[in-house]
Amino acid sequence: MNNTFKSLRFSVFTSSLLLLFFIASANAQTAASGPVFRLDGGNTTYAFGVNERGDLQTLYWGGRLGPHDQIPPAHSYPEWASFDSPNTTTPQEYAGWGAGLYTEPALKITSQDGNRDLVLHFVKATPDGPQAMDILLKDIAREIYVTLHYSMDPETGILARSASIENRDKQPVMIEQAAAAQWTLPPARYTLSYLTGRWASEWTLNQETIRPGTRVIESRRGSTGHQANPWFAISRDASQSAAGPLLAPEESGEVWFGALAWSGSWRFTIDETQFDSVRVTGGFNPFDFGYKLKPGEHLETPVFYGGYSNRGLGGASRLLHHFEVAHILPRAPDPKPRPVIYNSWEATEFNVTEAGQIALAEKAASIGIDRFVMDDGWFGQRKDDHAGLGDWYVNPQKFPNGLKPLIDKVHSLGMDFGLWVEPEMVNPDSDLYRKHPDWVLNFPGRPRTEQRNQMILNLARPDVREYLEGFLDKLLTENDIAFLKWDYNRNWSEPGWDQLPPDEQKQVYVEFIRNLYAILADLRKKHPKIEIESCSGGGGRVDLGILRYTDEVWPSDNTDPFDRLSMQDGFTYAYTPQVMMAWVTDSPHWLNFRSTTLAYRMLSSMQGSLGIGANLNKWTAEDFATAKRLIAAYHAVQRTIVQGDLYRLISPCDGSEFSSTETVSHDKNQAVVFAFTHSTQEGRGYPLLQLQGLDPNADYQLTWLEGKAMPGTPQSASGDWWMSHGINLDLRGDFRAAAFRLDRQK
Ligand code: GLA
Numbered sequence: 001m002n003n004t005f006k007s008l009r010f011s012v013f014t015s016s017l018l019l020l021f022f023i024a025s026a027n028a029q030t031a032a033s034g035p036v037f038r039l040d041g042g043n044t045t046y047a048f049g050v051n052e053r054g055d056l057q058t059l060y061w062g063g064r065l066g067p068h069d070q071i072p073p074a075h076s077y078p079e080w081a082s083f084d085s086p087n088t089t090t091p092q093e094y095a096g097w098g099a100g101l102y103t104e105p106a107l108k109i110t111s112q113d114g115n116r117d118l119v120l121h122f123v124k125a126t127p128d129g130p131q132a133m134d135i136l137l138k139d140i141a142r143e144i145y146v147t148l149h150y151s152m153d154p155e156t157g158i159l160a161r162s163a164s165i166e167n168r169d170k171q172p173v174m175i176e177q178a179a180a181a182q183w184t185l186p187p188a189r190y191t192l193s194y195l196t197g198r199w200a201s202e203w204t205l206n207q208e209t210i211r212p213g214t215r216v217i218e219s220r221r222g223s224t225g226h227q228a229n230p231w232f233a234i235s236r237d238a239s240q241s242a243a244g245p246l247l248a249p250e251e252s253g254e255v256w257f258g259a260l261a262w263s264g265s266w267r268f269t270i271d272e273t274q275f276d277s278v279r280v281t282g283g284f285n286p287f288d289f290g291y292k293l294k295p296g297e298h299l300e301t302p303v304f305y306g307g308y309s310n311r312g313l314g315g316a317s318r319l320l321h322h323f324e325v326a327h328i329l330p331r332a333p334d335p336k337p338r339p340v341i342y343n344s345w346e347a348t349e350f351n352v353t354e355a356g357q358i359a360l361a362e363k364a365a366s367i368g369i370d371r372f373v374m375d376d377g378w379f380g381q382r383k384d385d386h387a388g389l390g391d392w393y394v395n396p397q398k399f400p401n402g403l404k405p406l407i408d409k410v411h412s413l414g415m416d417f418g419l420w421v422e423p424e425m426v427n428p429d430s431d432l433y434r435k436h437p438d439w440v441l442n443f444p445g446r447p448r449t450e451q452r453n454q455m456i457l458n459l460a461r462p463d464v465r466e467y468l469e470g471f472l473d474k475l476l477t478e479n480d481i482a483f484l485k486w487d488y489n490r491n492w493s494e495p496g497w498d499q500l501p502p503d504e505q506k507q508v509y510v511e512f513i514r515n516l517y518a519i520l521a522d523l524r525k526k527h528p529k530i531e532i533e534s535c536s537g538g539g540g541r542v543d544l545g546i547l548r549y550t551d552e553v554w555p556s557d558n559t560d561p562f563d564r565l566s567m568q569d570g571f572t573y574a575y576t577p578q579v580m581m582a583w584v585t586d587s588p589h590w591l592n593f594r595s596t597t598l599a600y601r602m603l604s605s606m607q608g609s610l611g612i613g614a615n616l617n618k619w620t621a622e623d624f625a626t627a628k629r630l631i632a633a634y635h636a637v638q639r640t641i642v643q644g645d646l647y648r649l650i651s652p653c654d655g656s657e658f659s660s661t662e663t664v665s666h667d668k669n670q671a672v673v674f675a676f677t678h679s680t681q682e683g684r685g686y687p688l689l690q691l692q693g694l695d696p697n698a699d700y701q702l703t704w705l706e707g708k709a710m711p712g713t714p715q716s717a718s719g720d721w722w723m724s725h726g727i728n729l730d731l732r733g734d735f736r737a738a739a740f741r742l743d744r745q746k
Helices: 002-016 312-328 354-366 404-412 431-435 462-478 502-526 561-574 598-606 621-643 719-725
Strands: 022-025 036-041 044-050 056-063 107-111 120-127 132-139 144-152 159-167 173-185 190-196 204-209 213-219 228-236 255-261 266-272 278-284 291-293 298-300 303-309 341-343 371-374 416-421 483-486 531-534 581-584 609-612 645-650 658-664 670-677 699-706 716-718 737-744
Touching: 036 132, 036 144, 044 144, 056 173, 056 303, 159 173, 159 291, 173 255, 173 303, 190 213, 190 561, 204 561, 213 228, 228 266, 228 278, 228 312, 228 561, 255 278, 255 312, 291 298, 291 502, 303 312, 312 561, 312 645, 341 354, 341 581, 354 371, 354 404, 354 621, 371 483, 404 416, 416 462, 462 502, 502 531, 561 581, 561 598, 561 645, 561 658, 581 598, 598 609, 598 621, 598 670, 598 699, 598 737, 609 621, 621 658, 621 670, 621 699, 699 719, 716 719
Parallel strands: 341 371, 341 609, 371 416, 416 483, 483 531, 581 609
Antiparallel strands: 022 036, 036 044, 044 056, 107 173, 120 132, 132 144, 144 159, 159 298, 159 303, 173 278, 173 291, 190 204, 190 228, 213 266, 228 255, 255 303, 266 278, 645 658, 658 670, 670 737, 699 716, 699 737
16 A cells, blocks of 8 residues: 555656755754755655754655655654664664664774764755765764765766765874765665675575664675675565565566675675664775774775665666766766677687787688787786786787787777786786785785785785886887776785784775776876776676776676576676676587587677677688677667666576566667577477567567567567567577567658
8 A cells, every 4th residue: 555655656756857956954844953955866865864963864765755845854763762772773874883873883983092982963064066965974072074975866866975084183093994875774674685606606696585683795805706796776575564575576666776886895784773774884894994094184985876766676777777877987978889809718718829819810800890809828928827927028939029910910800909917916926026025915924825826916005006007008008909808816815015004004905996996097098098898707896986997897707608697687787788798608618518509609698798709710601600690780789788778578597497688778769689598398488578668659670680489470560569469489499599679660
């Protein structure tokens, strides 16, 4: 009942109110109240206010309210017996740890004199444009200030939040825990969705009912990690019952979601409090954290983005995709669809030579590849993964005349050239390590753990940063390189930084990542045409922080086309297909020994940003013809696929026999549909596909990229027909695939 009322109310407001609205005054509220602040964008309203104690208190986050609607002012919640003071029962926007706070704090500090109490009260609000504002908070006694930044995207309603913590006191303070933001949802029953994985198995979507207590999702690894990704979605259970459904609906219901823009150790805590409210706190991982703020210094947290949709997880991911394309990516708001690449890693591994790469480049050009990328093995004494990292000169045995002959050849074939690098790493067997053994993360006198025979250069150090930036700049200045695949193939161990006094060494968690971002930003400034991929042994460094500086990511080293279907499904809950690189590689696949047809492999990869990573030397004439035909078909609809509205029609997860996706261009002029079978049993046909998101009144013409429909399917029909009647595919058998496009008829 409540839900029905809410969605009715919502649709009335959204259809009639498109103006952005922002109130930052106490005037609109009753005299007894503190100020109320409100941000509106897309279908969302976010509001908070100052209660009678001076706390900044969350008031509302959900569907967009009417412009004249009053938001009840903040009143601190009462004490719950003598065990939970108002400080704990009241949902604060950014809670300091002090005064008996038992829920998760946003900020915890220790002053040099041992004082650990922090109670933040409102000082002032400063509007910063029509949908943005800064809120200044201050400790009740000490000169510790926190500025909360708020900025809402008018189109998607996605709110960017971050905090700046400043020490204006006369003594240093140690920050032990600092969140970017805390989010409070209304009391209800919820399902949490989050992404986990491991190497070669990233992007598993997990869903579970949120129960009282705390759920932690995190990375302690120094980087984003394969094991969990800094994204969450929380769906309101439609049934509202304690035994409500576990799985969150894909295309209906209310969803609150968030993503942290940080590529270092991070943590989300999802609390269901004793008072049934759900709070999400996210930012720097407090594990092993410590950031000393001297008088006059400040610490800026990463940005935590949060959004709301009343169209299920599908609606939530479409908002995120649009936001990423329009606001996060380096070439936002209009990044070009990615070039179709060829990469020889799986074909040759480290065994790259000038002649071998040229032979592959010629074949790649013949099928319509746009960009040829040379992977690992071209530099230093790199024969395998035991040596060479850190020595970024061209290997003279493999490339006696440098990279120029290969690059010139690639250009003459009509492609641009890309190169693999792994700048933050060093093999102990390298000139660099022999010269600068102190440059790696380490604790003096302790063993230095190797992973893949390599260590991590301490990028927080100014000299290391200078070295990295220097060699990368030289590489890009001396060679005509359009693209870098920037790899990062292990996680941290022994994260010491002995250049600094002991109580400042943990700042490595922040300064390393800041320097990484700074190098990427500098390189892009000096070489404005360069494009960069974030890779970390697959999908170990994918987040909204790195995506500000990189044009695409490598979701996984696992290129098995069937495994990729579920990984791509999970990936798209958080990230746009625009950045989701997907290579077609050899069959049987090296990981699962699964055999699939080239058409199946092509269609699996065509759901994202297509690349070819197969050994072209082994291809038949028929393979070349198939790839050429499908690359041309892909080029013609790529923008719709990677930047359109994505509908996950049938999930490939949980042993599903089938899967299907549809993307619709923003103007609804075109839709592209992919369909896959895992296996068909007992002669069952492919499920009816009822499409979504089309213009019901327009007529759409059907064109097959691969496969066919059941006899009697019209060549052209209305959006209503495709969405309501639906289409039956003639698709049976194991690992089969089909794809078609619909184009609006003028
Ligand atoms: C990582 C990457 C691979 C490849 C290798 C090269 O594993 O994810 O794609 O580049 O490194 O060593």
